[in-house]
Amino acid sequence: MNCFPCFQSQKSRKSLAKRENGSSASHSTDTKSVESRRQKPGDENRKGEANQVDTENIAAQALTFREVATATKNFRQECLLGEGGFGKVFKGTLASTGQVVAVKQLDRSGLQGNKEFLVEVLMLSLLHHPNLVDLVGYCADGDQRFLVYNFISGGSLQDHLLDVSPEKKTLDWFTRMKIAFGAAKGLEYLHDKANPPVIFGDLKPTNILLDEDFIPKLSDFGLLTLGPAGDKMNIPGSRLMGTYGYSSPEYSRGGELTLKSDVYSFGVILLELITGRRAIDTTKPIDEQNLVAWAQPIFRDPKRFPDMADPVLNKQFPEKDLNQAVAIAAMCLQEESAARPLMSDVVTALSFLSVASDDSNPSAPAPSIPPSE
Structure with missing residues (x-):
């Protein structure tokens, strides 16, 4: 099956093989120094050294438990923003800087040791991108574990698309x-x-935060990395953390997690943006409750693509752009992970749809839909 024929290159396919076999070239975010600090065979006799991590390289502020408690008013209910698989999240204000932050209190029942936590904090502190929420601080005081992020004031995609309050304006197509x-x-x-x-x-609308300009910031991602041993992870069933409706088939079936699992989850979110429907909605007729299952027959009939558009859009969108967006979603939602595109190909395709254009600036041709197997 030839996936994304219009813009997936041989180079991008080679890139995936390199990335998932641990042989990628140097990148702007280099965490190899972190790996070099991991305990090596024979280090068990040097416990003092093994329990130390060079915190000077952590590009985030070290906070005491008292500072975190003060910032969140002793974790008052009024400061609680939400609760997820990793623990509770509170809104707070750092007394030292006055910065408004989101404080994630990690569940202590499954915590790793202090060294492993600090290694992960170091790696997280090296991740910087306009579409990621920045880590600004952490707390490893005793058995307490907190991650402190920049607070994003606009709420989540969930708030603006699926749980829209009357005073909120409907999101337009662009x-x-x-x-x-x-x-x-x-x-x-x-x-x-x-x-x-x-x-x-665990990509889902509540983990896509929006600033005042509707620039999305991904948040609450776990530090799951692909090591040099292979291209996938297997998460035990008791520790599965994906969300029903957004998890890829291979992850739901057996806990197999790869980069392509994220691609599938993104496809579900793109479908929600197109249709205004929830991934799972038990208020709808039985054959429409699962968004992906409802959409699959329509993917095979391009003439029906316009029928998928969210009714609140009132057809205020270029039909060719809608067709391409649906085609991209269909590619991402392939049952077999190998048939899904790379995120770099998805970015290339969406770049033509994220800005308004007129007939004098035609968008790229819509990718063809691979035949269903």
């Missing part, structure tokens, strides 16, 4: 494509620029 494009660029950075590559693992 804003939706701008959000999709930015989220894709954030994923591309994690997959292609971070070294080793980082798998998001």
Whole structure:
């Protein structure tokens, strides 16, 4: 099956092989120094050294538990922003700088040791991109573990697309494509620029935050990296952290997690942006409750693509752009992970859709849909 024939290159396919076999070239985010600090065979006799991590290289502020508690008013309920698989998240203000932050309190039941936590903090502090939420601080005080991020004031994609309050304005077509494009660029950075590559693992609308200009910022990604041993991870069933409706088939079936698992999750979100429907909606008729299952027959009939558009858009979009967006989503949602495109190809395709254009500036041709197997 030839996937993304219009803009997937042989070079990008070779790039994936390099990335997922741990032989990528040097990138702007180089965390090899982190790996060099991991304990090596024979280090068990040097416990003092093994338990130390050079925190001077961590590009984030070290905070005490008292500072974190003060910032969040002792973790008051009024400061609680939400709760996810990794723990609770509170809004706070750092007394030392006055910066408004989001404080993630990690679940202590599954915590690793202090050294391993600091290694992960070091790696997270090296990840910088306009479409990622920045890590600004951390706390490793006793058995307490906190990650402190820059607070994004605009809420999440969930708030603006699926749980829209009456006072919020409906997202127009180009804003939706701008959000999709930015989220894709954030994923591309994690997959292609971070070294080793980082798998998001639980991409969903609540983890895509929006600033006042609707620029998306990916948040709450776990530090799941692809090492040199292979191209996938296997997460035990008891520790699965994906969200039903967004998880790829291979992850839902057996906990197999790869870069292409993120591509599938992105495809679900792109489909939500196009249709205004939820990934899972039990209020709809039984054959429409699962968004991907509802969309699959339509993917095979391009004449029906316009029928997928969110009714609140009132057909205010270029039909050729809608057709291409649906085609991109279909590519990302292939059952077999190998048939899905790379995020770099998705970024290339979406770049033509994220800005308004007229007939004098035609967008790229829509990718053809591979035949279903």
